Amino acid sequence: SLAPDMGVTSFYSDYVLPIAHHYERHDLMLQSRIPYLQVLSEAVPPLGESVDDWEANKRLAAAISKRAKERGIAPIKDAVDGRTVRRDYTKTLELYTMGGRVNNSKDVAQFIINSSHGIPKISFDELSVKGIVKVNGVNNTMWDTEESPFHSEIARSVMKKHPYETITGRQQFYIDHEWFIEFGEVLPTYKPPLSIKGYPLRMMMGHARHGVHSMWRDDSLLLSLQRGEPDIYVxxxxxxxxxxxxxxxxxxxxxxxxFFAMAHVSSGIQPGMLFMYHGWDPKMFKNEKNFGEVIATAGLIKPTSMAGDYGHLGYRPLAFAPNQTYKDFTCDFEKSV
Structure with missing residues (x-):
């Protein structure tokens, strides 16, 4: 694994490469919810032997190319998303660095700035001084003009009256795809969530408030702003x-x-319900077992999410994530002995 800390991912790995943390690297941050391009410049050098992700992968690419040349490995045919591709492992480093034009994370950031639509053409060093610049075409909203780096097909259909990307070209609620017909969901339909017999409480989860997913969930300062350990609202x-x-x-x-957690009694939680913020590392739980232990449906996929060839419905690997029945379970709790 390439990881900034010895989290649960690292413990499941045979090899762990130390990666620079958030403020130990050069990078860009561009998010469609805000109309700004923000720089992430190295505030402090990486600790020990850690490097940023791009540098770590560059070193791996160099090792792969060197070894492939030494062993005389010829190009092979591979398949990606149903397409045949040719892989020449002797050129892994050459491809990764674009023939030597990109050699570090600052070069990558500059390439993104130079080649991306809607981003002001500015040097990374100048951007590092400014810290933040406004992207093009977003004087009022993120979707103002064609100059914006972000585009929404729905916004374009509403504002410019382009056909919607549905099979009818209009706003569409009725879906007569054979799978939707089979499951009785040709129109938006309520279906009660699954329950486990004998366990009356439904458990819901939400994004972490004191971290980003699992990052910084074990930071001592952020832990001091909360209970300091995994807690669950009852x-x-x-x-x-x-x-x-x-x-x-x-x-x-x-x-x-x-699994075990601290009871956080709150009148903001409805009777018959449990609520827990996600992102807690399993190492922070008793026996290193977290809430995943009680989620019996976590690996199930809603079949209609895989439907395709129907207007806006088109499952594609790496481009669409089918919905999971993640909260279709019930449980109970008791005071730990």
């Missing part, structure tokens, strides 16, 4: 029924498994 009435008070360690369980 309704006061549900807590009373189970003789649990705020701060107790509780066992959350169902027929699939169990």
């Amino acid at each position: 309704n006061p009435d549900d807590a009373i029924d189970r003789r649990v008070v705020d701060g107790d360690m509780i066992r959350i369980f169902n027929s699939a498994g169990e």
Whole structure:
């Protein structure tokens, strides 16, 4: 794994390459929710032997090319998304660096600036001084003009009256795809979530408030702004029924498994419901088992998400992520002994 810390991914890896953290690298940040291009310049040098992701992959590419030449490995045919491609491992480094034109992460950032539509043409060094610049065509919204680096087909259809990317070219709710017909979902349809018999509480989850996904969830400063360890929100009435008070360690369980967390009693949680922010590293839980232990449906995929060849419905590998029935389960909790 290429990781900035010894998190759970690293513990599952045979080899761990130390990667520079967020403020130890040069990079760009461009997000369609904000009309700015922001620089990420190296505030402090990387610790120890760590390097940024691009440099680590460059070194791997160099090693692959060197070894392929030494062994005289000829080009091979491979398949990607149904397309046949030719792979010459002796040229891995040459391809990765674009023939030597790109040699570090600053070069990559400059290439993105120079070649991307809607981004002001500015040097990375100048951008590092300014810190942030406004992208083109976004005086009022992110989708103002053709000069914007972002485009939304829906916004274009509404504002410029282009046909929608549906099979009818119009706003469409009725879908007569054979799979939708089979599942009784030709129109937006409510279907009650799955439940596990004997376990009355439905558990929901949300994005972490004191971190980004799993990053910084174990940071001491951010932990000081919260309970300092994995906690789960429970309704006061549900807590009373189970003789649990705020701060107790509780066992959350169902027929699939169990995990332990601190009870966070809150009247903001409805009766019959549990709520937990995600992103906690399994190492922070008792026995290194987190909420995934009770999610019996985490690997299931909704079949209609795989439908294709129907206007806007078109599953493509690496371009569309089918919805998972992630919260279709129930559980219960009790005070940990």
